[in-house]
Amino acid sequence: MQAQEAIAIVGIGCRFPGGAHGPRKFWDLIAQGTDLTSDYPEGRCNVRRFYDPNPQKPGRMHTMHGGFLPSIDEFDYQFFGISRREADYLDPQQRLLLETTWEAFEDGGLLPADYAGKPVGVFIGAFTLDYKILQFGGHHLDGVGVHTATGTMMTMVSSRISYIFDFIGPAWL
Numbered sequence: 001m002q003a004q005e006a007i008a009i010v011g012i013g014c015r016f017p018g019g020a021h022g023p024r025k026f027w028d029l030i031a032q033g034t035d036l037t038s039d040y041p042e043g044r045c046n047v048r049r050f051y052d053p054n055p056q057k058p059g060r061m062h063t064m065h066g067g068f069l070p071s072i073d074e075f076d077y078q079f080f081g082i083s084r085r086e087a088d089y090l091d092p093q094q095r096l097l098l099e100t101t102w103e104a105f106e107d108g109g110l111l112p113a114d115y116a117g118k119p120v121g122v123f124i125g126a127f128t129l130d131y132k133i134l135q136f137g138g139h140h141l142d143g144v145g146v147h148t149a150t151g152t153m154m155t156m157v158s159s160r161i162s163y164i165f166d167f168i169g170p171a172w173l
Helices: 023-033 093-108 130-135 150-151 154-163
Strands: none
Touching: 093 154
8 A cells, every 4th residue: 555645735827718817717707607718719720721510520620619718929938037039939838837837836825936946846737739730830840940849849848847947856747
């Protein structure tokens, strides 16, 4: 039998569709019965290219509605000590994780500097490579730059958090 250690959640940072920035705002909107979904944001993608009203048609989507995070292109890269050049290649998932990690510290009343150089573990689940595909343009390498690998690979997500906050514990994806 393995020994079990307690885990405490002391702070939370999160983003939800519909502008629900943070757990309290999310709860308020849910409690009010607010629909947090919307039509595809203008400029997000050519949604008509992939749309077909027939749900049986393979390779197509049959909705023009979804849950979208607003302003994912707005990121204060300087706050995290990231250059503009690197930030241009940084997947929005990494940007959001940096922001919500900082917010979790704030929510818990913790100072990130107090954990720098400490054995803090970062465990993250991440999945899609949409931003990487956009950089590659689907067919060529014109969008690839020196920061593409560290900015778009999901294997770097937990390591990015560890690096920025100077955690020396495990960083697992």
